[in-house]
Amino acid sequence: MKKFALFLMAIAVVFMSSAMVETASADTQAKIPEYIRVGLKxxxxxxxxxxxxxxxxxxxxxxxxxxxxxxxxxxxxxxxxxxxxxxxxxxxxxxxxxxxxxxxxxxxxxxxxxxxxxxxxxxxxxxxxxxxxxxxxxxxxxxxxxxxxxxxxxxxxxxxxxxxxxxxxxxxxxxxxxxxxxxxxxxxxxxxxxxxxxxxxxxxxxxxxxxxxLPLEQYLYSVVPSEMPSSWPQEALKAQAVAARSYAVANCLSSKYAKYGFDVTDDVSSQEYKGYAYGGGKYAGENPNATKAVDATKGIVLTYGGKVISALFSSHSGGYTESSENVFKYPQPYLKAVPDPYSMGYTESLDNWKVTYSQAQLKDILRDQSVDIGDILSIEVINKSPSGRALSVEVTGTKGKYTLQGEQEIRNVFNLKSAMIKSIDVLGEPGGLGTIWVSNGSNVVSKKTQSLYVLKGDSTVGMASERPFVISASGLSQLNASNGVQSVPDSFTFVGSGYGHGVGMSQYGARGLAEKAGKNFVDILKYYYTGITVYDTLNDKSL
Known part of the structure; x- marks a missing residue:
């Protein structure tokens, strides 16, 4: 009787498993649209x-x-x-x-x-x-x-x-x-x-x-070469095709652009899409190598928990990808930070970049944010993600402080390639040019100490020293940072690595995994998207 009961249970498990697989595959296939609507204007x-x-x-x-x-x-x-x-x-x-x-x-x-x-x-x-x-x-x-x-x-x-x-x-x-x-x-x-x-x-x-x-697959004919150079390895292009297809499908199902009547935009707000040709036909928006990769992966998407994922990607991770909650404020189990040495070694301008701003430029940048904190005295990263990206940056000025929060604000305000800031170098630190507040007869204004001329004890006029002596109510004293003179740097240089938000697949990393490590597109995708299934909807199987 026990054997018979176990036999029935086994049959039940087989039928249940079969039904679950069929339902899952049917649901996934049903969620892959034949057409996609791209917002142009x-x-x-x-x-x-x-x-x-x-x-x-x-x-x-x-x-x-x-x-x-x-x-x-x-x-x-x-x-x-x-x-x-x-x-x-x-x-x-x-x-x-x-x-x-x-x-x-x-x-x-x-x-x-x-x-x-x-x-x-x-x-x-x-x-x-x-x-x-x-x-x-x-x-x-x-x-x-x-x-x-x-x-x-x-x-x-x-x-x-x-x-x-x-x-x-x-x-x-x-x-x-x-x-x-x-x-x-x-x-x-x-x-x-x-x-x-x-x-x-x-x-x-x-x-x-x-x-x-237009048909979804034809849309991808333009997206893949718009997002990744067509000269890159086929396996990298295939990984890009599957990621782009998955992103498109996920956004067709739940689009923030639904009120406008379309699914995705034609720019990096969604995915770069240049059409079949542009510039009045002068430039091709498609490439045979990219088309080959799209055709070779037709119907293949990335799923997690049975649902097609929004497979985010960026250009260059800077050596470590980022978790979604540190950029977009929502955690996704398949968008977790992973070490990424495979992105490095292709282009120095992305492996190690520098951006320098003068005092005047930084004031203009903050003024565009409706912020005025006077002369900029310091810029410090006060909070980083485990991957090394800045999450909070504090700017200290002579009139106060201003804090930038979040990867996107930091990157956008300072126009940086990424928020992976390794250091902020300062030119004109203490020992350099100081600032003192003096009366010009009607207002109290800030002046560089080296731009001031003073009447000396021998009745001659000369340029003020970095820390001049002044007579105050308490007597003769020498000004220093605590009582009136502060060092105002001439410029700040951001030193960093990477390009883009860093979440999901790194495109340079996909290239590196294909070229340097000999990985195929399935390996590449599973490396960057944690715990996902690479699912072939046409043949109803996982890869």
Whole structure:
């Protein structure tokens, strides 16, 4: 009976394990989107108008759920302008779903010197005019009625709409216009050519948000060479492809840019993405070596606890990566600091860098933060992470102190390559130039002691010494740091290592692991991301 019971238990365990594996793999596959939406212009960079072009033809329309609804297709190789429409129009005639009848009517109106154009709001109509007020449109409609006879004219009140100015001008009543190229490539503003579609999204109180919607794998064709040199080893490029794919998938599932209608940006706020080509076609945004790495790792992502991770990475760790809580304030079990000698030895400007600021420059830097603490006397790292990155930096001045908190603030305020500050060297320490406060007749001002001239006991005038004697209420005394003279350094030099926030994979480290240690992309990823699974969703297995 015990054997039978154990047998049943064994069967139960097998079925439970199988069900768990199937559920996990099904969930993971379900979370890998086929497409990704990249924000190109949004917020303060949103546009009122844009120009689009393809060597093929562009079809303009919109999505009804997941179904693309085509409205109008332009001519082959034609440039067109997309522009927001906040105007009043005069409705001349409606033609249901018959686009050609609308175009015929527009040609007829030309004979009457009336400039008509298409409007689509579920049906095709012909309208005229771009008026800023209803009163202006009503007045124009009254005059136009005399030209067109007894035709009944009505004024179309502005809604969210977008103009397309191609071989035909039309306004489409939609808040999200889609421009779909027939050949899969579309250029924006004579600059960047993108794969996939361009979306023009009208949001409340804004210009148009511009979004590139394209297959996830094609997006990675540009991200990988934008983030890592394509001449680097294939295994490093593969590691970059998997990290970038994982980051993209994680952000598709939970995006801070959802309110704008896209998943990721095209810059380092998410991942660098240059499109298929840029500079009006002068420069390639893709590279065959990087494309090879993306294709070789198709469907492979990093998971932790069954979920695709936000696989952060940076350029150069400075010899030790960083834990996420010391940079982004949230702990992640898979983003823990690890020693990283593999990043070192490639470029001296990242292994060991220096940044020097004069007194005037430092005052300007602090003034940009709305901070005035007088002359800068010292800058000290007062708290470091276990990896060696500065977490708190205290700046002491003649008027007070100011403390910078956190890796990002320290790095950004002082414009450092990283917060791995090894030392802060000072030029002009004690024994150098001092400062004294004197009256100039109306105000008390600070002066360099070596810029002061004094009347000496022998009635001659000469330059003051570093620590002059003064007569005070208590008698004759020599000034020192405790009673009036303080040394004001001429400059401060930050000495450090690394580039970027240091969390997750170091790109130079990935190169080093591939070149120096002979590791493959799976080894590289498992080294930098603690406790993760490298998961192949296409073949339903861990690597």
């Amino acid at each position: 949004y917020g303060n960079s949103a546009v009122g108008a844009a120009q689009v072009f393809t060597k093929g033809a562009i079809t303009y329309g919109f999505y009804n759920g997941t179904t693309f609804v085509p409205v109008y297709t332009g001519s082959q190789g034609q440039k067109a302008t997309v522009k927001k429409d906040d105007d009043y129009h005069i409705l001349l005639a409606s033609f249901g779903d018959d686009l050609n009848k609308g175009i015929t009517y527009i040609n007829e109106l030309k004979g009457k010197n009336v400039n008509g154009f298409l409007m689509y709001d579920g049906n095709y109509s012909v309208v005229t005019g771009e008026y800023s007020s209803k009163a202006e449109a009503d007045s124009a409609a009254s005059n136009l009625q005399k030209v067109l006879g007894n035709q009944n004219l009505t004024v179309v009140v502005p809604q969210k709409a977008i103009y397309v100015m191609a071989d035909q001008k039309l306004t489409i009543k939609t808040d999200k216009l889609v421009a779909r190229p027939s050949n899969g490539f579309i250029e924006l503003d004579n600059d960047v050519t993108y794969r996939g579609e361009l979306w023009f999204y009208r949001q409340e109180g804004s210009d148009m948000t511009v979004i590139n919607n």
